[in-house]
Each structure stands twice: as structure tokens, then as C-alpha cells.
Amino acid sequence: MNHLRSLPRPAACAGVTLIQALVAMAVLGILTGMALPAMQQTRDRLQADSLRMQLASALATARNTAITERRRITVCPTDDGIHCSRDWSRGWMLHRAATPSGQDPGQDPILVQLQARSRLSAHGSQHKPTLQFRPDGQLNGSNQSVIFCLDGSAQGKVVVSRQGRIRSERPRRPEAC
Template sequence: MTDPHPSLPTRPAAAGWSLLELTTVLAVVALVCLLALPALDGVVTRWRADMLRMQMVTAFNMARNTAITRSQPLAVCASADGRECGTDWERGWLIHRDDGPDARPLTDTDILRFQRGSSARGVRAFASTGRSRLRFQRDGRSSGSTLTVDICAGDALHSQVIVNNVGRTRAQRVPQPTPCPD
């Protein structure tokens, strides 16, 4: 059969989406993202708590190894500003030379390293009662009682970093949902 109108060019069907289809798809995607956002916030907070735990384990191991290598007592303490020891482990910590049990002001030559912690909201870290700092002797032993740093993500205890008297560091995630101790 021949084309009844040979002089009219045939037009291919238009490819692509109409404006109405595109707007509908974008509205559905925006709605799904809006609904998923609160769930993602909890996941991100737990990831940040994991990162803080891994950084602490690394810092404690580095301080112990440095104390052994230098044959010099070292300490790790919570610090927000990199100059003075404090109590907020989530803000950061200092590794410094340790000349005794008194908490004296640190000089620039005493400070070996300052590590910023997590600035994420919802992530908190605090040490066991009575341990404001972690001390390593020349042989790598940790003097005093066992140090436990509890890391909370939101209102739940997320994980713990534990340093025993021998100076070995271990970390564990809390398997069951537990309220964060105050």
C-alpha cells in the first residue's frame, strides 16, 4: 500500500516526559526524602559515635606505644581547647607528658598531640567516675583503676572504650538498647 499523502512528512512521536509527569515524580521523591530524614538522622548519629570510638581507641593505643617507645610516662585527658584538661571526652583529648598525679597547667613542650573529638549533636562521651585522665607508665601499664569511656548516641548507650591496668585498650558496642548513664 502506498502512502495516501506523500507530500506530508511523518513526524516521530515526541520522546521525553511532559511537565506534569516530571512535576509529579519530583513531588513523590521530595515526599519520600522528607519521610526518610528522621530515620537517617539516627543512623548518622550512630556513625559519628562509631567514629569517635575508633578515634579514641587509636589515641589510647598511640599514647601507650609512645610511652613505651620514649620510656616516659604519658597521659591522655579530655580537652576541648587543646591547652587544658577537662571532662568532655566528646570534644577532644590531649596526649601529654605526665610528671605526676597533680593536674598542673601544661606547657607547649608537654603537649604531644591534640585531637578534636566529635562536634555532632547527640554524641556524648564521659569517663568512669574518678578518672579524669588516663596515665601510662614507661612500660605501657595504666596506673590506677580501669578506665571506661561511655559513648552515647542520642539517649542510648552506644559503645564503650575500656583500658585495663595492663594498658590494653578494647572497645565494644552495646548489643542491647541501654539508657545512657548520666
């Protein structure tokens, strides 16, 4: 038996028209434009969380080093890895305290961690430039916090108690910086 099939009509084989492609690209562009701010906000929040956890880890390292070496260890914010500054979001440096105040880095730093520039800022709650752990692991002075801010809103903080305990917090509701 011979079955003959008819060939499809040319109109049925046609692809997407130029107008259909342009409409699809316009819809895709609009959806991308709507999703971009939410993705950027999520990226900024994740960056703040990462920075907060890294600082908490560095502070735990400083405390453990102070106890192990039986000497004062200072942690200070730094922009360049050499000098102490005020903004914790650019990085930090651990060093053996050369002076009782701990302001002067003195010897080679134990640890330097620099961060890329971002919209994030971080500052000490009491605007103290350094945190210093004593040989017994306690904080030199009173409780201190480092607060991470983005666009005037607190993204989290690292709190160090006078006893040297370190905890990291993220606010449940938006808080002003």
C-alpha cells in the same frame, strides 16, 4: 519502491504535563522526607564509631609512648588543645605528666586531636578527667572506660584495663547512658 511514512500526530509527541511533573516532585519530596531521619541516624552512628576508633588509637599511642620513653603519659579530654576538660567527644590530648596526678599538661603536648561539634557526648565511666599510663604500660589506677552517647543511648565505649590493654566495644542492643 517508495514508502511513505506518516508523520506522528502532535499528541503523541507531547512531553510531561505540568500536573505529572508536580506529582512526581511531590512523591520525590515525600520519599526524601522519609529517608532523611534514617540517613542522619546512620551518619551519627558512623561518627560515633569513627570517634571511638580514633580514641582507641590515641590511647594505644599513649601507652606505647609511656613504654618507649619510660615516663608517665597522660591522656585527657580537651576542648581547646591546651587545657584538660571533661567531654571526650570534643577531642583529647596526650602529654608527659608534669605532676603525679597528671592533671597539669606541663610541657608541649605529644598529640592533640580536636573534633568538630556534634550531638555526640563522651564521658569517663568513673568520671575521672584523665587516663595515665605508667612507664611499664599499665594504667595508673583501676580499669577505666570512655562511653560515647547519643540522645541518651550508648553508641560504644573504649575500655582500658589496669594492665593497659585497650579494647573498643559497640553495644549489640541499645543501652542507656
